[in-house]
Amino acid sequence: MPDAIALGWRQYRLERRMFWRNPAAAFFNFLLPLALLGLIGAVASGHQNELNIIVPGIAGMSVMTTTFIALAHNMTALREDGVLKRIRGTPLPTGAYLGALAANAVTNAAVQVSLVVIAGKLFFGLGWPKDWVELIVFVAAGVVCFASLGVALSHAIPNSESAPVIVNAVFLPVILISGVFFDPKHAPSFLRDIAQALPLKHVIDGLSGAMVTGRGLGDHLSALAVIGLWSVAGIVLAVRGFSWEAHRS
């Protein structure tokens, strides 16, 4: 077992190295959310009500990009390129390998949310988070939920070429109706109902409580319940549909 942990650690460090060498991954995981935060924050500067929505919104979106988008892309590419199959033929334990992939995504989520929190304090008048425990709980819940859903989605993506289309077809509508950039209370009610049923709005609500309003975990139990239900569904689908081999063969 200690050996498996050591191997998993080596794999994790390799994943980190490859992440920084991959310009597309670094762009979508780090630069894009920060650029959006900078631009939209600049447009909304002076309007603290809007900034109070945008900063936790971008934090929630960052959790989704670093886990859901990254894993849906990566797992599809690793599977279709045959890397998963090749790894399967080595003595690297399955748990150590998948754990390293997950830890890589978790690292990105943690770093990204930290950057957003720091930017919120330095540039957007939010101050430090009022409830650190709540922040960690909702980031962790969001990571589990979106990571499992990302892996589950990768099973439905036939090849690397179609991955960006399918992933963005899910991601873009979800961030627009879930209140990343604006307060969704003015949206049509059917869109708000859809957003209520999806996990991202609840992750953002929790992050908003932690970073802005100071409403604690007790006020967000139903949000955690929705995230939990999506997590269970995501984990079941991620495990059941998992394939070490390319779909094309």
Added chain:
Amino acid sequence: MSSATAAIEVTGLRKSYGALEAVRGISFSVRRGEVFGLLGPNGAGKTTTVEILEGYRERTAGTVTVLGHDPQLRSRELRARVGIVLQSCGIYRHLTVGEVLSHWARLYPSPRPVSEVLEVVGMTDQAHQPTRRLSGGQRRRLDLGLALVGDPELIFLDEPTTGFDPAARRNAWDTVRSLRDLGKTILLTTHYLDEAQALADQVAIIKDGRILAQGSPQELGVGGHGQPYTVTYVDSSGRRVEHRTPDPTSLLHELTADALARGERLHQLSVTRPSLEDVYLDLTGQDADGSQTAMDMGPPKRAAGRGESPAAGGSDSPTRVTADA
């Protein structure tokens, strides 16, 4: 054969995908230190068989032992002793050849030094190159390097030279021979007859999920047993003539005497020793060039046990004597 000396033992192996039976009850064994060739056309069941031995697929029926393990239990100990070269397989694009090999080396309990592996597969000059810039042939050599870096006892090579140019094939063959010289056991699949003939100590010809014949290349094709030689030439009217005979010496004598008597030449005269190819084409029901077979070939040994003949060190390609008389 006792299991102490067998690297692989397969008995009554079957594999079905729904209604399709890809492997229909095959048995063979591979001795330690031997190169075993699984030869057959595309879709014969070669890759399915090999992937069962590698632990990628679960069999439907039969028993399989690889280095004393049941591969579908996927024990780590077995995976540490086996090297696998898959048919086509990607690798991390943002790492260099050296980085990938050193990472792989750490996955194994007693790896070979990376510099040594680079040398074996002829990639020392590419050690610092990102894998995404490698040519197709270089990528195949890296595949081999990744399979060797754990210093395996047993190596699976699934169609190792498909898509290679002739020079690259020769290099790959030399590498396989050098691995055998190191005492490795090698199971290779191929649909190239000359490859099986050149490399394998033992060959099993597989088609439609069954083994049609098994033995050393000499036993199967070359080396008498009444198997006919092929004598061909182009006669004065430009027609290609083909004879099959177990005794080319006297046939040639007759043919050349007749030709000389008529003052003609036998253009493009050639004598071809019977090869694995003849056995293969006969067994798999394929016809190389549509030419009629003048004589019926004796039935080859069907799934016969391997003889006591020494390893096929001299399994060179069929002798072909071509001369414009």
